[in-house]
Each structure stands twice: as structure tokens, then as C-alpha cells.
Amino acid sequence: MGFFTGSGRGRAPHILWDPFTGAFAQFFPATSRAKALFDAVGGTRTNRAGKVVIQIESLFFPHCRVNGKVFARLVDTPCEGWDDLHAWISSRGVPDVWPMGRLTSLSRNACPADKWPT
Template identity: 45%
Template sequence: MGEIWIPEATRLGDGNIAGSGSMDTPGNPPRAVWHTTEGSSGSEAAFQGTADYLMANNYEPHILYDPRTDRLGQFGPLNKSAKALVNAGSTRTNRTGLVCIQIEVMAKAGTAFTGCWKPGKNFAALLRAIRSWGIPDEWPAGRLAQSYSDDSPRPLSVWLNRGGHYGHSNVPGNDHWDPGAIDRVALLAAGAAPTQPPKPTPPTPVPAPRYRRPRAYRAIGL
């Protein structure tokens, strides 16, 4: 089992997503879905306001991330369902797979956030948690939508049977085109473990000078 709560993330709400529950097909591969909020970002007010809006409208994903500040928040446990997708007929897309981790990035689909973001330790923590569930660094449905009118692939058979990363535009039954034309390679590379600087070589210890007893002196009479 992977990470359920990301230690680096701020808890949003009471830790429970209304209507969330167990996954329908836990024997199917795990996946992550990327969304964009289509609103402002870069401030505490924007972050909290977006979180409040999602909770008030019962649209909560698992994760809210601000690419300009590296702020990370979590609404509910990663091993339960979120509420950011529309069903595909009888397929409950929010409950497909071992996990279906959904991330709302505070950005607009029309301006790829990978072109101006500042990923840091919190984004690395997010990808660490995603990978802890065995979600591969792959995009099974292929390309993401490049514009509002672009009809990106949404194959149901791929969604049900392939683990990896999906854009909202790749999920069957949904009609949104977010997260837009993000750089998928850069997205996954930003979560790589940072290279550790080499440890300095400790200096070779210099042996202490050998102790020698002082010579005995005869008392000199006065």
C-alpha cells in the first residue's frame, strides 16, 4: 500500500470528501488524473478560496497544488475516491482502479503551467506519493488536448485497464480539456529525487605526539 496522507500537504476541510468511498475495481491498475482549476494562483487567499469553492460545490479532488508557490493541500485519503470526474455511463470513473489520485493544479488550460511554474519539495512529495502506489510514469491514453475545441482520445478500454497518468481530457465520459498542453516529460522529471552533493572527505587524523615522562631532577640544596 502507498501513502494515504502526504506529510508535506496541508489538510483541507475535515479530511473527508463528502460522498467518497472505496474503489469499485481495486484489482485494476492505479492511476492519477491531472486537472486545472481555471482560476488565479500565487497567493494564500487564492489557495484558500479555491479550496473553499471546491468543497462548497462538492467537486473535491484529492490534491490542490499551486505551481507558483509550491503550496500543496490534501482534501481526503488517497486510497478513497474523489469527486472531480463525471461518470462514463455505468463506469464510476472516480472509483476506477486500485487508486485514482486526482490533482487540481491552480492554473488555466490555455496557458500550460509547466512553462512558468516553480516546482519544489512539495511537488516532489506529491510525485513520491503517486509513485508509492505503483503508478507508472506513463500516459496510456496518449496526447493531451491542445485547445478547447481539440477532441483528445478518451478510450474506455484504456481507462479501465491501463495504469499511469491521465489528463482530465483523457477520461471517458468527461468533456473538459484541462490540463491543456503541459510538458508531460517535465512534469514527471520535476519529481525526481534531487542529486545529493558529495560528502566532504574528512581530514586524515594526525596522531597525537607521543607522551614522554619528564626527567627526574635532583633537588638542589640552597
């Protein structure tokens, strides 16, 4: 987490979440833009596309090993703390909808520009 308060502060999300312990750190207010997503010149303004734009990064990578167990996907982790984090997101008025269905890819290009506003 020190990366986002040090040299990486220009790339910080709103929330960094550990799905194994439930701990999370908030780097920006929900009403402020975060900086984890790249805005291409002339492209969708991913950091400012709504009243509340919340970027969450998890301390996870595919096939990571924690306490001797391998987790292929984020959804396979214990997802500790997600209920609290989800309640906070909902309290900000963010609708619980998935316009493209639940995320299944870790691709940075998972959402086409025409779907981003929804």
C-alpha cells in the same frame, strides 16, 4: 481552496496543487474516491477504476498571468512542488506511465473510455 471545503466539497479532487508556489491541499485519502470527475450513467467509473485513483487539479488556466508573466500551458509554469507530489503518487504504487502519451489537452474528454483502465 475554501470552495472544496465548503459548497464545492461534492466536486473536490484528492489534491489541489499550486504550480507557482508548490503548495497543495489534500481533501481525500488516496484510497478514497474523489469527486472531481463526473461518472456518466453506464460509463466508466472514473472515480473507482483502480486500487488507487488520484485526481489532481492545479491552480492554473491557459494564459494566466502571475507576477507579470503569462503562462500558456501548465508545463510552462515553474511546477513548484511537483517532485514532492510525484514522489507521493509513486509511493502509492501508481506506475509512471502515460498510455496515451503525456497530456497535451485540457479537454475533459482527453481519455477515451477504452483507455481509462490502463
